[in-house]
Amino acid sequence: MSGDAVIRTSGLTKHYGRTVALRDVDLEVRRGEVFGFLGPNGAGKTTTLRILMGLLRPTAGKAEVLGEDPWRGAVALHRRVGYVSGETALYDRLTGRQHVELLTHLRGSAGQARDLAGRLGVELDRRTRELSKGNRQKLAILLGLMSGPELLVLDEPTSGLDPLAQNTFHDLLRQHVAAGGSVLLSSHVLGEVEEVADRVGVLRAGELIAVESLAEMRAKALHHVRVTFDHSVPAAALTSVPGVHDVAAEGARLTCSAPQIALDGLLKTVARYGVVDFECAEAGLEETFLAYYGAARDDRQGGPASPRREGAGRAA
Numbered sequence: 001m002s003g004d005a006v007i008r009t010s011g012l013t014k015h016y017g018r019t020v021a022l023r024d025v026d027l028e029v030r031r032g033e034v035f036g037f038l039g040p041n042g043a044g045k046t047t048t049l050r051i052l053m054g055l056l057r058p059t060a061g062k063a064e065v066l067g068e069d070p071w072r073g074a075v076a077l078h079r080r081v082g083y084v085s086g087e088t089a090l091y092d093r094l095t096g097r098q099h100v101e102l103l104t105h106l107r108g109s110a111g112q113a114r115d116l117a118g119r120l121g122v123e124l125d126r127r128t129r130e131l132s133k134g135n136r137q138k139l140a141i142l143l144g145l146m147s148g149p150e151l152l153v154l155d156e157p158t159s160g161l162d163p164l165a166q167n168t169f170h171d172l173l174r175q176h177v178a179a180g181g182s183v184l185l186s187s188h189v190l191g192e193v194e195e196v197a198d199r200v201g202v203l204r205a206g207e208l209i210a211v212e213s214l215a216e217m218r219a220k221a222l223h224h225v226r227v228t229f230d231h232s233v234p235a236a237a238l239t240s241v242p243g244v245h246d247v248a249a250e251g252a253r254l255t256c257s258a259p260q261i262a263l264d265g266l267l268k269t270v271a272r273y274g275v276v277d278f279e280c281a282e283a284g285l286e287e288t289f290l291a292y293y294g295a296a297r298d299d300r301q302g303g304p305a306s307p308r309r310e311g312a313g314r315a316a
């Protein structure tokens with residue numbers, strides 16, 4: 001593992017019977033970054049994270065977390081890695097405070113438990129079976145973060161949290177990274193990772209189909225353009241501009257979509273005609289993401305496809 005990688009997988013593959021959940025995944029998370037791990041439901045995110053936490057054994061390929069084999073070094077690793085999943089198992093009859101005491105006993109220190117409980121507004125004195133989903137999740141986050149682990153592995157950690165608690169959680173992640181920590185954050189919603197991630201990996205049907213920085217993804221941000229001319233201009237005038245797509249003509253008006261990098265060519269082309277009005281609105285990153293990665297497509301290098309939504313314990 002290179003010096004600045006905290007997680008590295010090579011050829012990681014997992015079969016559940018005849019289901020291929022992961023196929024040949026090469027993933028690297030660097031020290032000091034928040035890596036957003038995105039993919040639609042069933043893409044294989046949880047499977048990857050469970051392998052990284054030593055809770056599942058891969059069918060083939062290798063994984064290293066903080067220099068350890070997660071399956072063989074699981075016990076040592078769990079002291080150094082904070083793991084929070086959307087379905088963290090809690091003891092129903094114990095209160096939050098008793099969970100904290102249990103971990104304090106195991107780890108030898110309460111760490112930042114008190115501070116985290118205050119900031120997240122965790123209800124420490126109720127039995128966990130009486131807690132709402134969001135309040136259970138806040139407790140799970142507190143338990144994952146309280147001992148100040150150097151790496152956080154988070155599987156859809158904000159599911160059920162209200163926007164205020166989500167903001168607090170994002171602040172906690174920023175602080176964790178500022179203090180030299182690293183984060184792998186899985187989600188099926190770009191908006192969640194957009195807040196905090198430095199780089200994003202996109203998993204689809206068990207394959208890692210893209211890894212890029214958030215800045216690179218922003219450069220692809222789709223723009224919806226509407227141009228009104230002083231006479232009718234055929235759609236063909238724009239279809240030849242690289243990157244421009246979904247061109248439609250309506251009288252003297254043309255509409256189209258284009259990534260940021262295609263705008264210069266588009267402007268130069270429309271300037272050859274008599275432009276009366278020019279409107280350009282940036283689509284949200286979520287729409288860009290869905291346009292590029294949401295739909296099944298054969299050509300993964302070219303322009304976007306039409307936006308479309310797509311649809312415990314150790315086990316070997």
Ligand SMILES: Nc1ncnc2c1ncn2[C@@H]1O[C@H](COP(=O)(O)OP(=O)(O)OP(=O)(O)O)[C@@H](O)[C@H]1O
Nearest residue numbers: 016019021039040041042043044045046047048188
């Ligand atoms: N224990 C299991 N037995 C059989 N198939 C499984 C098992 N766990 C997961 N799968 C299958 O493996 C694939 C990947 O599932 P996984 O839970 O890793 O996806 P995910 O990206 O985390 O999805 P989600 O966002 O819905 O949590 C899916 O096709 C799922 O049905």
